[in-house]
Amino acid sequence: FYQTQFVKPEPTRKATIPFLQPAFASNAAIQYPRDQPLPRLKPGTVRTREEGLEVELELTYKRALSKYYGQKPGRNLPLSDYGDFRTRCPVCEDQRFENNIQLINHLYQHFDQQQQQQNNDERQFQSNSPFEQITTKCSHCQSEFSNPYFLAIHIDDKHMLEMNEYQCRICEQRHTSLLELIAHLNLCHCGLEMPYFCEVCSFRTSMHADMIYHIDEVHKSTRYFFCPYCFLAIELPFMTNSSNTLNGSLAYKHLLLHFNKVDQGRIVQSKFKHCRKCILHIASMKDHLQRDHLNIVDGIKATYYDEENNPDKQSDEDEQYDDSILDTSSSLPVEKSSTARYITPAK
Structure with missing residues (x-):
């Protein structure tokens, strides 16, 4: 008899550009609406250097939004x-759902709820399923948009400075200033990534x-089941030839691959790795970097600045996971009697 633990894939994100400092104070005495140009100066007055730099940075970033981020239909x-x-949950067995998205949310809850229980968190459980x-609604001006992409572009264009939130939309790193964010996008990403x-x-x-x-x-x-960690698409089989109910076992078995297994005190590391250029948890880092982290238009590859490690170090990792675990004929071992703990792994 043994107990099994699973380590939750949850990377930490922080800015890694130590040599850059904010060029202007974040608590400036006068704040102008970001959707309007600065008012004309009265005769005889001079705009301060900090105000001018702030405006130039904002205009530079707005003009570059369509070069940094994009969609491809x-x-x-x-x-x-x-x-x-x-769809049927392989853990609950008797619980069925109306569609594949409900199954994704439900399986995600299994891991989140177990983590909360092991952390002795007595608060009412709330799912963190993405x-x-x-x-698609702007919390600042209540405007509605057709998808999260246009919402993010709107926030960066209209509200970023007044909200004082500077976040890269690709890897979701947060920065302390617009200058630092622009430097990050130019150093770490390649445009239309x-x-x-x-x-x-x-x-x-x-x-x-x-x-x-x-x-x-x-x-x-x-x-299709879509993994919320790596976006792998798995076509689920039917429970029987005459049934319209999908078996969720393959989905659950795949999710287990994203966690480190601790068996009798011995840690078996997940072969999935955190990508430093986005927030995915990837099986084959080399294939992911070559296929996904490049400029879709001209094929320029992205680089990543790191003061401690070689920028190309991560691309040498070519970890593969065992595809046999997705064998549709294999049975799913679900240890209901064992306890599972979810611990945020150290980077």
Whole structure:
């Protein structure tokens, strides 16, 4: 008898450009609306150097938004791909769901809830599934947008400075100033970098939330399970030849691959790795970097600045996971009697 632990894949994100300092004070006495130009100066007055630099940085960033981030439409799917496909949870067994997205949310909750229990968190459980957190409404001005991509572009264009939030939309690193964010995008990314890729229809986007929204909008009520950690698409088999209920065992077995297994005190490391250029947890880092981290237009590859490690070090990692675990004929061992703990791994 042994107990099994699983380590949750949750990278930490922080800026790694130590030599850059903010060029202007963040607590300036006068704050102008970001959607309007600065007012004309009265005769005899002079705009301060800090105000001028702030305006120039903002204009530079706004002009470059379409060069930093992008979307690439996917192909249309045939109507035969959609259907009234019910799904079954392999852990609960008797619990069934109306579509594949509900199954994704439910399986994600299994891991989140177990982590909360092991951390002795007595607060009421709330799911952190990314499919339940997507919004297309601006919290600052209440404007509605067609998808999270255009919402993010709107926020960066209209509200970034007044909200004082400087975040890279590709890897979700947060920065302390607009200058630092611009430097990060130029040093660490290559422009029109769209690492979030849909294996079913070839849709691409620069933003993780946009891919989640795409899956929910385009691929709901299909037979595909989409991993929330790496976006691998798995076509789920039917429970029986005459049933329209999909077996979720393959989905659950794949999710287990993203966690480190601790068996009798011995840690078996997951072969999936955190990508430093986006927020995916990837099986084959080399293939991911070559396919997804490049300028979609001209093929320029992205580099990553790191003061401690070689920028190309990560591309040498070519870890593969065992595809046999996705064998549709194999049974799923679910140890209901064992306890599972979820611990944020050290980077």
